[in-house]
Amino acid sequence: MHIFPFVVVVYILAVGLYGIVTSRHLVHQIMCLIVVQSSTYVLLLGVGYKTGAVAPYFYDIPVHTPAVDPVVQALALTDVVVEAAVTALLLAFAIQAQKRFGTLDPQELVQLKG
Amino acid sequence: MTPGQRRWIFLAAVAGLAAFYLWGLAGLPGFGNYPGPYGDIINRIAVAQTKATGVVSAVNFEYRGFDTVGEEFILFVAATAMAVVLRHLRNEREQDSRDATEDWSVPPPSDSVRLVALIFTGPVVVMGWFLASHAQTSPSGGFQGGVILATAFFLIYLSGQYLLFRRISPADITEAFEAVGAGGFAAIGVAAVIMGLPYLKNFLPLGTTPGAVSSSGTIALISFFVGVELAAAFILIVGELVEQTLLVRQGDQ
Amino acid sequence: MGSARAAYLPHVAAVVTPYTIPAGIMDVLQVTLLVLVAAGATAVVLIREPVRQVVMLSAYGVLLAALFMAFQAPDVTLSELTVGAVALPMLLLLALAKVKRREPAKQREPVKGREK
Numbered sequence: 001m002h003i004f005p006f007v008v009v010v011y012i013l014a015v016g017l018y019g020i021v022t023s024r025h026l027v028h029q030i031m032c033l034i035v036v037q038s039s040t041y042v043l044l045l046g047v048g049y050k051t052g053a054v055a056p057y058f059y060d061i062p063v064h065t066p067a068v069d070p071v072v073q074a075l076a077l078t079d080v081v082v083e084a085a086v087t088a089l090l091l092a093f094a095i096q097a098q099k100r101f102g103t104l105d106p107q108e109l110v111q112l113k114g
Numbered sequence: 115m116t117p118g119q120r121r122w123i124f125l126a127a128v129a130g131l132a133a134f135y136l137w138g139l140a141g142l143p144g145f146g147n148y149p150g151p152y153g154d155i156i157n158r159i160a161v162a163q164t165k166a167t168g169v170v171s172a173v174n175f176e177y178r179g180f181d182t183v184g185e186e187f188i189l190f191v192a193a194t195a196m197a198v199v200l201r202h203l204r205n206e207r208e209q210d211s212r213d214a215t216e217d218w219s220v221p222p223p224s225d226s227v228r229l230v231a232l233i234f235t236g237p238v239v240v241m242g243w244f245l246a247s248h249a250q251t252s253p254s255g256g257f258q259g260g261v262i263l264a265t266a267f268f269l270i271y272l273s274g275q276y277l278l279f280r281r282i283s284p285a286d287i288t289e290a291f292e293a294v295g296a297g298g299f300a301a302i303g304v305a306a307v308i309m310g311l312p313y314l315k316n317f318l319p320l321g322t323t324p325g326a327v328s329s330s331g332t333i334a335l336i337s338f339f340v341g342v343e344l345a346a347a348f349i350l351i352v353g354e355l356v357e358q359t360l361l362v363r364q365g366d367q
Numbered sequence: 368m369g370s371a372r373a374a375y376l377p378h379v380a381a382v383v384t385p386y387t388i389p390a391g392i393m394d395v396l397q398v399t400l401l402v403l404v405a406a407g408a409t410a411v412v413l414i415r416e417p418v419r420q421v422v423m424l425s426a427y428g429v430l431l432a433a434l435f436m437a438f439q440a441p442d443v444t445l446s447e448l449t450v451g452a453v454a455l456p457m458l459l460l461l462a463l464a465k466v467k468r469r470e471p472a473k474q475r476e477p478v479k480g481r482e483k
Binding site: 001002003004005006007009010013014017018021022046047048049050051055056057058059063064066067068069070071072073074077078081082085086088089091092093095096107 | 117120121124125128131132135136139140142144145146147148150152153156157158160161162167168169170171172173174178181182185186188189192193195196199200251252253255257258261324344347348351354355
Binding site: 168170171254255258261262264265348351352355 | 441446449453454457458
Protein backbone atom coordinates (compact mmCIF):
# COMPACT_ATOMS: atom_id res chain seq x y z
CA MET A 1 0.00 0.00 0.00
CA HIS A 2 2.98 2.27 0.31
CA ILE A 3 3.55 2.49 -3.42
CA PHE A 4 0.47 0.93 -5.01
CA PRO A 5 -1.31 4.23 -5.90
CA PHE A 6 1.84 5.45 -7.66
CA VAL A 7 2.09 2.21 -9.62
CA VAL A 8 -1.50 2.78 -10.74
CA VAL A 9 -0.54 6.33 -11.80
CA VAL A 10 2.29 5.04 -13.96
CA TYR A 11 0.02 2.39 -15.44
CA ILE A 12 -2.67 4.91 -16.38
CA LEU A 13 -0.01 7.14 -17.94
CA ALA A 14 1.41 4.28 -19.98
CA VAL A 15 -2.01 3.08 -21.13
CA GLY A 16 -3.03 6.57 -22.18
CA LEU A 17 0.20 7.10 -24.09
CA TYR A 18 -0.31 3.76 -25.84
CA GLY A 19 -3.75 4.93 -26.91
CA ILE A 20 -2.36 8.19 -28.26
CA VAL A 21 0.43 6.51 -30.21
CA THR A 22 -1.69 3.81 -31.81
CA SER A 23 -4.83 5.78 -32.54
CA ARG A 24 -6.55 6.09 -35.92
CA HIS A 25 -9.15 8.71 -35.07
CA LEU A 26 -8.48 12.20 -33.77
CA VAL A 27 -11.33 12.23 -31.27
CA HIS A 28 -10.18 8.87 -29.88
CA GLN A 29 -6.75 10.42 -29.45
CA ILE A 30 -8.23 13.35 -27.55
CA MET A 31 -10.00 10.99 -25.18
CA CYS A 32 -6.76 9.13 -24.52
CA LEU A 33 -5.21 12.50 -23.71
CA ILE A 34 -7.96 12.98 -21.12
CA VAL A 35 -6.95 9.66 -19.56
CA VAL A 36 -3.30 10.78 -19.40
CA GLN A 37 -4.36 14.01 -17.68
CA SER A 38 -6.39 12.08 -15.14
CA SER A 39 -3.28 10.20 -14.03
CA THR A 40 -1.79 13.48 -12.82
CA TYR A 41 -4.85 14.18 -10.68
CA VAL A 42 -4.47 10.83 -8.96
CA LEU A 43 -0.76 11.50 -8.41
CA LEU A 44 -1.38 14.92 -6.88
CA LEU A 45 -3.99 13.65 -4.47
CA GLY A 46 -1.96 10.58 -3.62
CA VAL A 47 1.01 12.69 -2.61
CA GLY A 48 -1.01 14.75 -0.18
CA TYR A 49 -2.82 11.98 1.63
CA LYS A 50 -2.28 11.32 5.32
CA THR A 51 -3.45 8.09 6.93
CA GLY A 52 -6.36 8.61 9.29
CA ALA A 53 -6.83 12.26 8.37
CA VAL A 54 -10.02 14.02 7.27
CA ALA A 55 -10.83 16.49 4.53
CA PRO A 56 -9.49 20.01 5.24
CA TYR A 57 -12.82 21.67 5.96
CA PHE A 58 -13.18 22.91 9.51
CA TYR A 59 -16.77 24.03 9.54
CA ASP A 60 -17.92 21.47 12.09
CA ILE A 61 -14.76 19.82 13.36
CA PRO A 62 -12.15 21.43 15.62
CA VAL A 63 -9.40 23.31 13.87
CA HIS A 64 -6.52 21.15 15.00
CA THR A 65 -7.82 17.85 13.60
CA PRO A 66 -5.19 16.32 11.33
CA ALA A 67 -6.30 16.91 7.75
CA VAL A 68 -4.92 16.08 4.34
CA ASP A 69 -2.92 18.58 2.35
CA PRO A 70 -5.12 21.35 0.89
CA VAL A 71 -2.51 22.79 -1.47
CA VAL A 72 -2.46 19.78 -3.82
CA GLN A 73 -6.24 19.71 -3.74
CA ALA A 74 -6.34 23.33 -4.87
CA LEU A 75 -3.95 22.45 -7.71
CA ALA A 76 -5.98 19.44 -8.83
CA LEU A 77 -9.24 21.39 -8.62
CA THR A 78 -8.32 24.13 -11.06
CA ASP A 79 -6.47 21.56 -13.15
CA VAL A 80 -9.62 19.52 -13.83
CA VAL A 81 -11.72 22.42 -15.02
CA VAL A 82 -9.11 24.25 -17.07
CA GLU A 83 -8.02 21.16 -18.95
CA ALA A 84 -11.62 20.56 -19.99
CA ALA A 85 -11.62 23.90 -21.76
CA VAL A 86 -8.31 23.13 -23.45
CA THR A 87 -9.77 19.80 -24.59
CA ALA A 88 -12.65 21.73 -26.14
CA LEU A 89 -10.11 23.79 -28.07
CA LEU A 90 -8.45 20.58 -29.28
CA LEU A 91 -11.84 19.37 -30.49
CA ALA A 92 -12.26 22.56 -32.48
CA PHE A 93 -8.91 21.89 -34.12
CA ALA A 94 -10.01 18.34 -34.95
CA ILE A 95 -13.17 19.66 -36.60
CA GLN A 96 -11.14 22.13 -38.64
CA ALA A 97 -8.68 19.39 -39.61
CA GLN A 98 -11.50 17.29 -40.94
CA LYS A 99 -12.84 20.22 -42.90
CA ARG A 100 -9.50 21.04 -44.49
CA PHE A 101 -8.01 17.61 -45.10
CA GLY A 102 -11.10 15.46 -45.27
CA THR A 103 -9.73 12.84 -42.89
CA LEU A 104 -9.60 12.30 -39.14
CA ASP A 105 -6.82 9.74 -39.23
CA PRO A 106 -3.70 11.14 -37.56
CA GLN A 107 -1.45 8.80 -39.49
CA GLU A 108 -2.76 10.12 -42.79
CA LEU A 109 -2.61 13.72 -41.64
CA VAL A 110 1.15 13.45 -41.22
CA GLN A 111 1.65 12.64 -44.87
CA LEU A 112 -0.42 15.47 -46.29
CA LYS A 113 1.71 18.27 -47.62
CA GLY A 114 0.62 21.78 -48.44
CA MET B 115 8.04 3.35 -40.42
CA THR B 116 5.21 0.89 -40.21
CA PRO B 117 2.67 0.99 -37.40
CA GLY B 118 4.05 -2.26 -36.00
CA GLN B 119 7.56 -0.85 -35.74
CA ARG B 120 6.18 2.29 -34.16
CA ARG B 121 4.37 0.21 -31.59
CA TRP B 122 7.52 -1.70 -30.58
CA ILE B 123 9.58 1.45 -30.28
CA PHE B 124 6.85 2.97 -28.18
CA LEU B 125 6.72 -0.05 -25.85
CA ALA B 126 10.47 0.09 -25.32
CA ALA B 127 10.31 3.82 -24.61
CA VAL B 128 7.41 3.57 -22.19
CA ALA B 129 9.12 0.73 -20.34
CA GLY B 130 12.11 3.01 -19.81
CA LEU B 131 9.87 5.89 -18.77
CA ALA B 132 7.95 3.71 -16.33
CA ALA B 133 11.19 2.41 -14.82
CA PHE B 134 12.49 5.94 -14.21
CA TYR B 135 9.13 7.11 -12.91
CA LEU B 136 8.84 4.24 -10.43
CA TRP B 137 12.40 4.73 -9.29
CA GLY B 138 11.61 8.38 -8.59
CA LEU B 139 8.33 7.62 -6.88
CA ALA B 140 9.98 5.03 -4.65
CA GLY B 141 11.96 7.87 -3.11
CA LEU B 142 8.79 9.49 -1.84
CA PRO B 143 7.85 8.79 1.78
CA GLY B 144 5.20 6.24 0.86
CA PHE B 145 1.48 6.67 0.49
CA GLY B 146 -0.13 8.04 3.63
CA ASN B 147 3.03 9.37 5.29
CA TYR B 148 2.72 12.97 4.30
CA PRO B 149 5.81 14.72 5.70
CA GLY B 150 5.78 18.16 4.17
CA PRO B 151 5.29 21.20 6.39
CA TYR B 152 3.11 23.36 4.15
CA GLY B 153 -0.11 21.40 4.39
CA ASP B 154 0.05 21.21 8.16
CA ILE B 155 0.94 24.88 8.55
CA ILE B 156 -1.87 26.05 6.30
CA ASN B 157 -4.39 23.80 8.01
CA ARG B 158 -3.41 25.29 11.33
CA ILE B 159 -3.42 28.98 10.48
CA ALA B 160 -5.86 29.39 7.58
CA VAL B 161 -9.05 29.56 9.60
CA ALA B 162 -7.66 32.13 11.99
CA GLN B 163 -6.05 34.24 9.30
CA THR B 164 -8.81 34.38 6.72
CA LYS B 165 -11.90 33.43 8.73
CA ALA B 166 -12.76 30.92 6.02
CA THR B 167 -13.40 27.31 6.97
CA GLY B 168 -12.97 25.98 3.45
CA VAL B 169 -9.19 25.80 3.44
CA VAL B 170 -8.91 24.60 -0.18
CA SER B 171 -10.77 27.66 -1.45
CA ALA B 172 -8.72 29.88 0.82
CA VAL B 173 -5.58 28.42 -0.74
CA ASN B 174 -7.02 28.84 -4.22
CA PHE B 175 -8.20 32.41 -3.91
CA GLU B 176 -5.98 33.94 -1.25
CA TYR B 177 -2.73 32.18 -0.58
CA ARG B 178 -2.22 31.22 -4.22
CA GLY B 179 -4.56 33.73 -5.82
CA PHE B 180 -2.08 34.79 -8.45
CA ASP B 181 -1.89 31.26 -9.85
CA THR B 182 -5.67 31.11 -10.01
CA VAL B 183 -5.76 34.33 -12.04
CA GLY B 184 -3.40 32.70 -14.49
CA GLU B 185 -5.45 29.52 -14.75
CA GLU B 186 -8.66 31.44 -15.20
CA PHE B 187 -7.12 33.34 -18.06
CA ILE B 188 -6.05 30.04 -19.64
CA LEU B 189 -9.71 29.15 -19.66
CA PHE B 190 -10.72 32.54 -21.01
CA VAL B 191 -8.21 32.28 -23.85
CA ALA B 192 -9.29 28.70 -24.64
CA ALA B 193 -12.95 29.70 -24.97
CA THR B 194 -12.12 32.75 -27.07
CA ALA B 195 -9.72 30.82 -29.29
CA MET B 196 -12.37 28.20 -29.86
CA ALA B 197 -14.79 30.89 -30.97
CA VAL B 198 -12.16 32.21 -33.35
CA VAL B 199 -11.28 28.79 -34.77
CA LEU B 200 -14.87 27.78 -35.39
CA ARG B 201 -16.37 31.05 -36.53
CA HIS B 202 -14.57 30.88 -39.85
CA LEU B 203 -16.07 27.42 -40.23
CA ARG B 204 -19.62 28.65 -39.80
CA ASN B 205 -19.52 31.24 -42.57
CA GLU B 206 -18.48 28.79 -45.23
CA ARG B 207 -20.85 26.01 -44.36
CA GLU B 208 -24.05 27.94 -44.87
CA GLN B 209 -24.44 27.08 -48.52
CA ASP B 210 -23.74 23.34 -48.59
CA SER B 211 -25.64 22.37 -45.50
CA ARG B 212 -28.56 21.65 -47.82
CA ASP B 213 -27.04 18.63 -49.54
CA ALA B 214 -25.61 17.33 -46.26
CA THR B 215 -29.14 17.02 -44.85
CA GLU B 216 -30.53 14.73 -47.53
CA ASP B 217 -29.86 11.50 -45.65
CA TRP B 218 -29.78 13.03 -42.17
CA SER B 219 -32.86 13.05 -39.99
CA VAL B 220 -32.93 14.56 -36.54
CA PRO B 221 -35.16 12.51 -34.21
CA PRO B 222 -37.22 14.56 -31.74
CA PRO B 223 -36.11 14.25 -28.12
CA SER B 224 -37.96 11.68 -26.06
CA ASP B 225 -40.59 12.72 -23.56
CA SER B 226 -38.69 11.40 -20.56
CA VAL B 227 -35.65 13.50 -21.46
CA ARG B 228 -37.82 16.58 -21.74
CA LEU B 229 -39.54 15.87 -18.43
CA VAL B 230 -36.27 15.36 -16.57
CA ALA B 231 -34.80 18.50 -18.09
CA LEU B 232 -37.89 20.48 -17.13
CA ILE B 233 -37.82 19.26 -13.54
CA PHE B 234 -34.10 19.70 -12.99
CA THR B 235 -33.32 23.03 -14.62
CA GLY B 236 -34.46 25.18 -11.72
CA PRO B 237 -32.77 23.16 -8.95
CA VAL B 238 -29.55 22.97 -10.94
CA VAL B 239 -29.44 26.75 -11.28
CA VAL B 240 -30.01 27.12 -7.55
CA MET B 241 -27.34 24.50 -6.81
CA GLY B 242 -24.79 26.18 -9.07
CA TRP B 243 -25.45 29.58 -7.56
CA PHE B 244 -25.20 28.13 -4.04
CA LEU B 245 -21.91 26.45 -4.76
CA ALA B 246 -20.40 29.51 -6.42
CA SER B 247 -21.23 31.77 -3.51
CA HIS B 248 -20.16 29.55 -0.61
CA ALA B 249 -16.51 28.99 -1.42
CA GLN B 250 -15.32 29.89 2.04
CA THR B 251 -17.65 27.60 3.92
CA SER B 252 -17.72 24.09 2.56
CA PRO B 253 -16.52 22.06 -0.42
CA SER B 254 -17.62 24.45 -3.12
CA GLY B 255 -16.28 27.36 -5.04
CA GLY B 256 -16.41 29.31 -8.23
CA PHE B 257 -15.02 26.56 -10.43
CA GLN B 258 -17.53 23.89 -9.57
CA GLY B 259 -20.47 26.27 -9.24
CA GLY B 260 -19.80 27.83 -12.61
CA VAL B 261 -19.76 24.51 -14.44
CA ILE B 262 -22.96 23.39 -12.73
CA LEU B 263 -24.61 26.67 -13.70
CA ALA B 264 -23.62 26.06 -17.31
CA THR B 265 -25.08 22.55 -17.05
CA ALA B 266 -28.50 24.09 -16.44
CA PHE B 267 -28.28 25.76 -19.84
CA PHE B 268 -27.24 22.45 -21.41
CA LEU B 269 -30.38 20.86 -19.98
CA ILE B 270 -32.45 23.38 -21.88
CA TYR B 271 -30.61 22.47 -25.07
CA LEU B 272 -30.98 18.74 -24.43
CA SER B 273 -34.71 19.01 -23.98
CA GLY B 274 -34.98 20.01 -27.59
CA GLN B 275 -35.50 23.71 -27.11
CA TYR B 276 -32.56 24.65 -29.23
CA LEU B 277 -33.94 28.02 -30.28
CA LEU B 278 -34.71 28.88 -26.67
CA PHE B 279 -31.13 27.98 -25.78
CA ARG B 280 -29.82 30.36 -28.42
CA ARG B 281 -32.22 33.06 -27.38
CA ILE B 282 -31.29 33.05 -23.70
CA SER B 283 -27.57 32.82 -24.33
CA PRO B 284 -26.69 34.86 -27.41
CA ALA B 285 -23.02 34.90 -28.20
CA ASP B 286 -22.35 38.57 -27.55
CA ILE B 287 -24.04 38.68 -24.14
CA THR B 288 -22.29 35.45 -23.09
CA GLU B 289 -18.95 36.88 -24.15
CA ALA B 290 -19.73 40.03 -22.17
CA PHE B 291 -20.40 37.98 -19.05
CA GLU B 292 -17.21 36.03 -19.56
CA ALA B 293 -15.24 39.26 -19.85
CA VAL B 294 -16.90 40.62 -16.72
CA GLY B 295 -15.94 37.49 -14.82
CA ALA B 296 -12.32 37.39 -15.92
CA GLY B 297 -11.86 41.13 -15.69
CA GLY B 298 -13.54 41.31 -12.31
CA PHE B 299 -11.04 38.93 -10.80
CA ALA B 300 -8.12 40.94 -12.17
CA ALA B 301 -9.81 44.20 -11.13
CA ILE B 302 -10.06 43.06 -7.50
CA GLY B 303 -6.32 42.62 -7.50
CA VAL B 304 -5.80 46.01 -9.10
CA ALA B 305 -8.09 47.57 -6.50
CA ALA B 306 -5.74 46.26 -3.83
CA VAL B 307 -2.80 47.82 -5.69
CA ILE B 308 -4.60 51.17 -5.84
CA MET B 309 -4.91 51.04 -2.06
CA GLY B 310 -1.18 50.59 -1.75
CA LEU B 311 -1.30 46.86 -0.90
CA PRO B 312 0.27 44.03 -2.86
CA TYR B 313 -1.70 42.69 -5.84
CA LEU B 314 -4.69 40.52 -4.77
CA LYS B 315 -4.22 41.18 -1.07
CA ASN B 316 -7.39 40.62 0.92
CA PHE B 317 -8.54 44.16 1.71
CA LEU B 318 -12.20 43.68 2.57
CA PRO B 319 -13.21 43.22 6.23
CA LEU B 320 -12.71 39.62 7.26
CA GLY B 321 -15.74 39.20 9.51
CA THR B 322 -15.82 37.54 12.90
CA THR B 323 -17.46 34.14 12.39
CA PRO B 324 -15.29 31.71 10.47
CA GLY B 325 -17.20 30.27 7.57
CA ALA B 326 -20.11 32.68 7.45
CA VAL B 327 -21.15 33.83 4.01
CA SER B 328 -20.16 37.41 4.66
CA SER B 329 -16.75 36.68 6.13
CA SER B 330 -13.37 36.03 4.54
CA GLY B 331 -13.16 39.26 2.60
CA THR B 332 -12.36 38.99 -1.06
CA ILE B 333 -12.52 35.20 -1.21
CA ALA B 334 -16.30 35.17 -1.60
CA LEU B 335 -16.20 38.01 -4.12
CA ILE B 336 -13.51 36.37 -6.23
CA SER B 337 -15.37 33.08 -6.15
CA PHE B 338 -18.51 34.80 -7.45
CA PHE B 339 -16.62 36.32 -10.38
CA VAL B 340 -14.93 33.02 -11.16
CA GLY B 341 -18.33 31.31 -11.18
CA VAL B 342 -19.74 33.83 -13.65
CA GLU B 343 -16.74 33.45 -15.92
CA LEU B 344 -16.77 29.65 -15.85
CA ALA B 345 -20.47 29.45 -16.65
CA ALA B 346 -20.17 31.90 -19.53
CA ALA B 347 -17.09 30.14 -20.91
CA PHE B 348 -18.74 26.72 -20.99
CA ILE B 349 -21.97 28.10 -22.48
CA LEU B 350 -19.87 29.79 -25.16
CA ILE B 351 -17.94 26.61 -25.88
CA VAL B 352 -21.08 24.51 -26.28
CA GLY B 353 -22.77 27.27 -28.23
CA GLU B 354 -19.97 27.19 -30.77
CA LEU B 355 -20.26 23.44 -31.20
CA VAL B 356 -24.05 23.32 -31.66
CA GLU B 357 -24.25 26.05 -34.24
CA GLN B 358 -24.27 23.52 -37.07
CA THR B 359 -27.38 21.83 -35.76
CA LEU B 360 -29.51 24.94 -36.30
CA LEU B 361 -28.62 25.07 -39.98
CA VAL B 362 -29.55 21.42 -40.41
CA ARG B 363 -32.86 21.85 -38.63
CA GLN B 364 -33.83 24.85 -40.68
CA GLY B 365 -32.96 22.90 -43.79
CA ASP B 366 -35.43 20.21 -42.76
CA GLN B 367 -38.41 22.47 -42.05
CA MET C 368 13.07 4.85 2.62
CA GLY C 369 16.25 4.83 4.67
CA SER C 370 16.45 5.27 8.37
CA ALA C 371 17.73 8.82 7.96
CA ARG C 372 14.35 9.87 6.67
CA ALA C 373 12.55 8.63 9.75
CA ALA C 374 14.39 11.21 11.80
CA TYR C 375 12.38 14.11 10.45
CA LEU C 376 9.07 12.47 9.57
CA PRO C 377 6.46 13.72 12.01
CA HIS C 378 4.66 11.12 14.00
CA VAL C 379 1.44 10.44 12.14
CA ALA C 380 -0.99 8.40 14.15
CA ALA C 381 -4.45 7.36 13.17
CA VAL C 382 -6.58 10.01 14.88
CA VAL C 383 -10.03 9.07 16.07
CA THR C 384 -12.58 11.76 15.20
CA PRO C 385 -16.34 11.23 14.83
CA TYR C 386 -15.76 10.95 11.09
CA THR C 387 -12.93 8.47 10.95
CA ILE C 388 -13.45 5.28 9.04
CA PRO C 389 -11.33 2.46 10.54
CA ALA C 390 -8.00 2.41 8.75
CA GLY C 391 -8.37 -1.13 7.45
CA ILE C 392 -11.69 -0.44 5.72
CA MET C 393 -10.35 2.76 4.20
CA ASP C 394 -7.37 0.87 2.78
CA VAL C 395 -9.61 -1.76 1.21
CA LEU C 396 -11.83 0.94 -0.28
CA GLN C 397 -8.90 2.81 -1.75
CA VAL C 398 -7.27 -0.29 -3.20
CA THR C 399 -10.55 -1.41 -4.76
CA LEU C 400 -11.17 1.96 -6.32
CA LEU C 401 -7.61 2.17 -7.62
CA VAL C 402 -7.96 -1.21 -9.32
CA LEU C 403 -11.30 -0.14 -10.82
CA VAL C 404 -9.77 3.11 -12.08
CA ALA C 405 -6.92 1.23 -13.72
CA ALA C 406 -9.41 -1.12 -15.38
CA GLY C 407 -11.52 1.85 -16.48
CA ALA C 408 -8.54 3.57 -18.06
CA THR C 409 -7.67 0.40 -19.96
CA ALA C 410 -11.26 0.14 -21.18
CA VAL C 411 -11.34 3.75 -22.34
CA VAL C 412 -8.21 3.29 -24.40
CA LEU C 413 -9.09 -0.08 -25.87
CA ILE C 414 -12.55 0.91 -27.09
CA ARG C 415 -11.99 2.30 -30.56
CA GLU C 416 -15.45 3.35 -31.65
CA PRO C 417 -15.66 6.99 -30.51
CA VAL C 418 -19.30 7.13 -29.41
CA ARG C 419 -18.94 4.08 -27.18
CA GLN C 420 -15.71 5.48 -25.85
CA VAL C 421 -17.53 8.63 -24.76
CA VAL C 422 -19.91 6.59 -22.62
CA MET C 423 -17.00 4.71 -21.09
CA LEU C 424 -15.25 8.02 -20.42
CA SER C 425 -18.28 9.23 -18.53
CA ALA C 426 -18.26 6.10 -16.36
CA TYR C 427 -14.52 6.55 -15.85
CA GLY C 428 -15.20 10.08 -14.61
CA VAL C 429 -17.63 8.76 -12.01
CA LEU C 430 -15.07 6.16 -10.88
CA LEU C 431 -12.42 8.84 -10.57
CA ALA C 432 -14.79 10.99 -8.54
CA ALA C 433 -15.36 8.10 -6.13
CA LEU C 434 -11.58 7.61 -5.86
CA PHE C 435 -11.04 11.28 -5.08
CA MET C 436 -13.70 11.04 -2.39
CA ALA C 437 -11.82 8.11 -0.85
CA PHE C 438 -8.71 10.33 -0.86
CA GLN C 439 -10.62 12.86 1.30
CA ALA C 440 -10.90 15.52 -1.41
CA PRO C 441 -14.56 16.57 -1.82
CA ASP C 442 -13.80 19.69 -3.86
CA VAL C 443 -11.94 17.77 -6.50
CA THR C 444 -14.74 15.19 -6.49
CA LEU C 445 -17.28 17.89 -7.34
CA SER C 446 -15.13 19.24 -10.12
CA GLU C 447 -14.39 15.86 -11.66
CA LEU C 448 -18.02 14.82 -11.46
CA THR C 449 -19.37 17.88 -13.22
CA VAL C 450 -16.60 18.20 -15.75
CA GLY C 451 -15.55 14.65 -16.45
CA ALA C 452 -18.93 12.98 -16.39
CA VAL C 453 -21.20 15.71 -17.77
CA ALA C 454 -19.51 18.57 -19.58
CA LEU C 455 -16.71 16.70 -21.37
CA PRO C 456 -18.89 13.88 -22.79
CA MET C 457 -21.35 16.52 -23.99
CA LEU C 458 -18.60 18.44 -25.77
CA LEU C 459 -17.22 15.24 -27.28
CA LEU C 460 -20.62 14.06 -28.54
CA LEU C 461 -21.34 17.44 -30.10
CA ALA C 462 -17.97 17.43 -31.82
CA LEU C 463 -18.53 13.88 -33.06
CA ALA C 464 -21.93 14.84 -34.45
CA LYS C 465 -20.41 17.80 -36.23
CA VAL C 466 -17.64 15.64 -37.66
CA LYS C 467 -19.86 12.79 -38.80
CA ARG C 468 -22.19 15.06 -40.71
CA ARG C 469 -19.35 16.25 -42.85
CA GLU C 470 -18.29 12.81 -44.07
CA PRO C 471 -19.37 11.90 -47.60
CA ALA C 472 -22.18 9.37 -47.68
CA LYS C 473 -20.04 6.51 -48.97
CA GLN C 474 -17.81 6.61 -45.90
CA ARG C 475 -20.62 6.61 -43.43
CA GLU C 476 -20.04 3.14 -41.95
CA PRO C 477 -19.04 3.02 -38.27
CA VAL C 478 -15.59 4.45 -37.92
CA LYS C 479 -13.24 1.95 -36.34
CA GLY C 480 -10.03 3.29 -34.86
CA ARG C 481 -8.17 0.00 -34.69
CA GLU C 482 -4.98 -0.43 -36.65
CA LYS C 483 -4.54 -3.32 -39.04
